[in-house]
Amino acid sequence: MNPHDVIAAKNSGKSISTTDLYSFISGYVEDRIDDTTMSGLLKAIFDHGMTHDEIYTMVDIMIHSGKQMHFEHLNEYVCDKHSIGGVGDKTSLVIAPLLASAGLYLPMIAGRSLGHTGGTLDKLETIPGFRADIPLDEFQKLVKNNHSGILAQTSEICPADGKIYALRDITGTIASVPLIVGSIMSKKIAEGIQGLVLDIKVGSGSFMPTLDEATELAEMLKEVGEHFGVRTDLVYSNMDQPLGRFSGMWCEVREAINCLSGEGPKDTMAVCFKLASKLMIQSGKAKDETESDSILNKLIENGSAYEKFEVMTAAQGGDLNEAEYSPSYTLDIVAETNGIIQSMNTTEIGWGLVEMGCGRKHKDDILDSSAGLECHHKIGDEVQAGEKLFTCFCNNKERLKKGVEKISNTVCISSEKVELSLFYN
Ligand code: URA
Secondary structure, eight states, X not given: OOHHHHHHHHHTTOOOXXXXXXXXXXXXXXXXXXXXXXXXXXXXXXXXXXXXXXXXXXXXXXXXXXXXXXXXXXXXXXEEEEESOOSSOOHHHHHHHHHHHTTOBEEEEEOOOBTTBOOHHHHHTTSTTOOOXXXXXXXXXXXXXHSEEEEEOOSSSOHHHHHHHHHHHHHTOOSOHHHHHHHHHHHHHHTTOSEEEEEEEESTTSSSOSHHHHHHHHHHHHHHHHHTTOEEEEEEEEOSSOSSSEEESHHHHHHXXXXXXTOOOHHHHHHHHHHHXXXXXXXXXXXXXXXXXXXXXXXXXXXXXXXXXXXXXXXXXXXXXXXXXXXXXXXXXXXXXXXXXXXXXXHHHXXXXXXXXXXXXXXXXOOOTTOEEEEOOOTTOEEOTTOEEEEEEESOHHHHHHHHHHHTTOEEEESSOOOOOSBOO
16 A cells, blocks of 8 residues: 555545555554654545545544453443533533442543643643553453543554544644544444443534534434444534633633532533433433433432542542642733623634643643633623633743733624523434
């Protein structure tokens, strides 16, 4: 196989054969194909897409680039939740312990920051000592004992996704249906799960801003899930503004803890409960959303959900007693006029957070655990000129300034009433 011929064929609209795709991806994982050549293929796929058969093949190759987990010996439902990426999205941090405390098993492989969106692992690693990069055997034991754990994509599991994910992040090839499907579904299928719920974010902070784009992606994700025997449910949730009150690093973990302790923001709780209910119903633990909500509320009220979070983080070396950050620098962004918040440019808010140390512009960028923002108002709120919209914080004055510059003009205010619905289905 000549990689340049494969790229040229894709660029002329032809599909790639199974053998060529296998040689290309395995060659990249084994360092026989370099980043520049792989970027050529990613760009060609980004521009010309892939057929359904090519996508199935790519997912299969990515799964088999590493090992797969097996949980057949557990007599319980094994499942997971995954989001296509957003700003302020800490739902995995809430759903994994919450459902684990309900008796489900969730061997969750989570991601790092991608483009303007935050990464569950980066947030979790703000807890001193927390290890996401653990051997697969050890991880499977943790899941057996604690019902859940949160693992990074490692050299053992889906290494193809690990390398491609990092390259997509710096080559402008993130928002591509086949590449997102390959990335998400290879990891999820390799987990050995029976069921999955996908949080399809739609709106100004999503890789899929319109419902049409999001639907195309969602249907492909579901089709691949079912093709590989994983029952897959979809929830379309609104990403026109950051989710919750806080977005960033440790501040999101703290907000997730609030959610698990019954003090979470309404929007975050609603998205978590909706996603969790799909898995409660799939597993037979609840007959409908109302029953699921009532079971999950009890687990929060009696402390089981938060206790599970403590057990899970401790099992992966995290010391919650040591996790508190007081950022050295803080700046407020205020409303320039009176009126009602109409919209937010949430992708730009995400890029502002990246500037402040919550994400990467280059592979080796160092993140800042103290960084983030507090969102004082949401779309539909009435504000007065001079009133605080966001408080931004981090440990580096220059980075804070750059972040604030990006976030400053992201809110549109006028006199019209607006109502935003949290879900599209
Ligand atoms: N989450 C992933 O794991 N991969 C993507 O490409 C997007 C979101």
